[in-house]
Amino acid sequence: MRIPFSAMLGLGLTALMVLAAIFSPLIAPYGLNETVGKVWENPSAQFWLGTDTIGRDIFSRLVYGGAVTIFVALASSALAFSMGAFFGFLAAVRGGWIDTGLSRLVDVMMAVPSLIVALVVLSVLPLTLTTLVLVMGVLDSTRVFRLSRAVAADIAVMDYVEAAKLRGEGQVWIIFREILPNAMSPLVAEFGMRFIFAVLFISTLSFLGLGIQPPLADWGGMVRENKDGLIYGKSAAMVPAIAIAVLAIAVNLVADWVLSRTTSLKGGRNG
Known part of the structure; x- marks a missing residue:
C-alpha cells in the first residue's frame, strides 16, 4: 500500500508533536514557569523562540503547553467517540422510540452553539482538566452520534447483520462484533477531525480565560498572555498560534488520506 507524500508529511508532523508532548520534561531546557530572561527577548542561541511577557x-x-493541549483534546475526543458511537449504534439497531428519543435529544443539544454552552457551564463549574474534558466530550459527542447512527443504519440492513440476528445474537454482539468493525474507517477519519476541533475549542476557551488555568499552560493561553506584544512587533503570540495551525494541518492530511482510502475501497468493492 503506497502512502502519498501529504499523508506521510501529516503523519511525521503529528508524530513529532506527540512525541515532543510525551517527552516534554526531557526536551524543554527550562521550567514551565521559570523566569529566565528579560521581557519579550528576540530569538537567540539561549532562547530559541525568545521570551514571553514576563x-x-x-x-x-x-x-x-503542547502536552496539555494534546492530552485534553485526545481525552475529550475519546470520550466523545465512546459516548457518541455507542448511542449512535444503539439508536440504529434498536430503532423505535429509543432512536427517536436520542435523536431529538441530540437535536436540542445541537440547537445551541457549543461554545456558548461551554462558556455558560464553565463559568459556574470549577475549571479543572476533568471538567474541561467532560464538557468538551459531551458537547462533541452529538456530532459523533449523528455520524455513527448514519453509518450504523446502512450496515444494520446488510445480510451478515440479518444472519447474526437470525442466529439469535444479542444487540451488544451485533454492535461490537458486526457493526463496529465495519464502521471503523469513517470513524477513524472523523476522529482526526474531532481531535482538531477539540484542539481549537480548548485553545479558544483558554484565550477567553475559561480553559486551562495557571500554573498549567496551553497554546491558546499562551496566545492570550502574549497578545499585547503584537503592538510592539513581538512575535511571542504567533508561535503558539502557528503550532496550532501546524497540528491542525498535519492531522487533517492524515484524516483526508484515511477518508479517501475508505472511499476508494468502497468503490472497488462496489465495482
Whole structure:
C-alpha cells in the first residue's frame, strides 16, 4: 500500500508533536514557569523562540503547553467517540422510540452553539482538566452520534447483520462484533477531525480565560498572555498560534488520506 507524500508529511508532523508532548520534561531546557530572561527577548542561541511577557522561555512553554493541549483534546475526543458511537449504534439497531428519543435529544443539544454552552457551564463549574474534558466530550459527542447512527443504519440492513440476528445474537454482539468493525474507517477519519476541533475549542476557551488555568499552560493561553506584544512587533503570540495551525494541518492530511482510502475501497468493492 503506497502512502502519498501529504499523508506521510501529516503523519511525521503529528508524530513529532506527540512525541515532543510525551517527552516534554526531557526536551524543554527550562521550567514551565521559570523566569529566565528579560521581557519579550528576540530569538537567540539561549532562547530559541525568545521570551514571553514576563521573561519565560517560549520554547519550553510551547513544549509543556503542547502536552496539555494534546492530552485534553485526545481525552475529550475519546470520550466523545465512546459516548457518541455507542448511542449512535444503539439508536440504529434498536430503532423505535429509543432512536427517536436520542435523536431529538441530540437535536436540542445541537440547537445551541457549543461554545456558548461551554462558556455558560464553565463559568459556574470549577475549571479543572476533568471538567474541561467532560464538557468538551459531551458537547462533541452529538456530532459523533449523528455520524455513527448514519453509518450504523446502512450496515444494520446488510445480510451478515440479518444472519447474526437470525442466529439469535444479542444487540451488544451485533454492535461490537458486526457493526463496529465495519464502521471503523469513517470513524477513524472523523476522529482526526474531532481531535482538531477539540484542539481549537480548548485553545479558544483558554484565550477567553475559561480553559486551562495557571500554573498549567496551553497554546491558546499562551496566545492570550502574549497578545499585547503584537503592538510592539513581538512575535511571542504567533508561535503558539502557528503550532496550532501546524497540528491542525498535519492531522487533517492524515484524516483526508484515511477518508479517501475508505472511499476508494468502497468503490472497488462496489465495482
